[in-house]
Amino acid sequence: MENFLGFPTGVSGADLAFRAQLQAIKFGARVAVPRRAEKLQPSTRPGYYEVTLDDGTNLLGRSVVIATGARYRKLGVPEEERFQGAGLYYAATELEARTCKGQEVVVVGGGNSAGQAAMFLASRASCVHLVHRGRDLSDGMSQYLVERLRHAANVSIETRSQVVELSGDEHLRTVKIRDGEGRVVARSVGGLFIMIGADPCTGWLKDAVLLDVHGFVRTGEDCGPDASVPFNVFQTNLPGVFAVGDVRSGSVKRVASAVGEGSVVVQAIHARLASLRQAEAPEPVTL
Numbered sequence: 001m002e003n004f005l006g007f008p009t010g011v012s013g014a015d016l017a018f019r020a021q022l023q024a025i026k027f028g029a030r031v032a033v034p035r036r037a038e039k040l041q042p043s044t045r046p047g048y049y050e051v052t053l054d055d056g057t058n059l060l061g062r063s064v065v066i067a068t069g070a071r072y073r074k075l076g077v078p079e080e081e082r083f084q085g086a087g088l089y090y091a092a093t094e095l096e097a098r099t100c101k102g103q104e105v106v107v108v109g110g111g112n113s114a115g116q117a118a119m120f121l122a123s124r125a126s127c128v129h130l131v132h133r134g135r136d137l138s139d140g141m142s143q144y145l146v147e148r149l150r151h152a153a154n155v156s157i158e159t160r161s162q163v164v165e166l167s168g169d170e171h172l173r174t175v176k177i178r179d180g181e182g183r184v185v186a187r188s189v190g191g192l193f194i195m196i197g198a199d200p201c202t203g204w205l206k207d208a209v210l211l212d213v214h215g216f217v218r219t220g221e222d223c224g225p226d227a228s229v230p231f232n233v234f235q236t237n238l239p240g241v242f243a244v245g246d247v248r249s250g251s252v253k254r255v256a257s258a259v260g261e262g263s264v265v266v267q268a269i270h271a272r273l274a275s276l277r278q279a280e281a282p283e284p285v286t287l
């Protein structure tokens, strides 16, 4: 992570997660690691939900926050792990763009995120090669973006193509791309940007909450008429069950936004607990 507030020299995902865990324990959280949540369902105890873990333990809660994230799709070529963060990126922000200034870059993908990354990088890089394995960008990208890319002087759209090999020293230097005719071209690059989507970690939710067509958790207005009352933008169709971060449909997929969404639902959880307590309090006796 290079752009998370408070870490000017960057921090690895593992280090950040470890620090967060220590901090959570300090504030009284009970951590179950390594355990997987396997099921979420309303409990037989009224007003409670039940989360079943992979060791069979059932956790009861009046509110549940789903924050199981998403797995970023990888190219599946050798050396991909080694060059991660050293020329190979899964995001295209100002920071990555700066390291590629004036050099050639390769963007892989055929969706809007790949198109937006290519347009953004074209303003910094000498040339952007947009590599897409399909025949036509219009199949998965908004037409306005396809038009912009076609008219950009330093963007080359390479359909029916895929990255087949990476090489370099401590930094990625060369990307080999195979086209539809089987020809392989080696390109010297300042950066390779993988924008081929992410798979949500929602298999454990099955039919428990509403998901979008890609399997991300719907919240707020996205739940349509099934939105829970009182309304909250991060609440699922189940009252008191929230989804934040990468797992949420339409999320920004950045650390700061995941953390921010998590902090916002805390207030909603307190409000829910207070209203449940109020509803369950015995009626005052008037004499």
Ligand SMILES: Cc1cc2nc3c(=O)[nH]c(=O)nc-3n(C[C@H](O)[C@H](O)[C@H](O)COP(=O)(O)OP(=O)(O)OC[C@H]3O[C@@H](n4cnc5c(N)ncnc54)[C@H](O)[C@@H]3O)c2cc1C
Pocket: 001, 002, 003, 004, 013, 035, 036, 037, 038, 067, 068, 069, 070, 072, 084, 090, 091, 201, 204, 244, 245, 246, 247, 252, 253, 254, 255, 256, 258
């Ligand atoms: C290589 C890479 C570089 C990145 N660089 C940046 C960057 O520089 N800046 C930035 O802002 N963002 C960056 N991101 C994106 C950022 O990592 C995510 O947006 C952020 O981590 C989302 O947080 P989250 O809590 O929603 O999900 P995650 O961080 O993915 O956390 C979800 C957790 O839930 C666990 N989990 C999944 N399923 C279950 C289950 N059934 N039971 C229990 N636990 C489960 C997962 O193992 C994981 O630990 C990067 C991502 C990648 C892959």
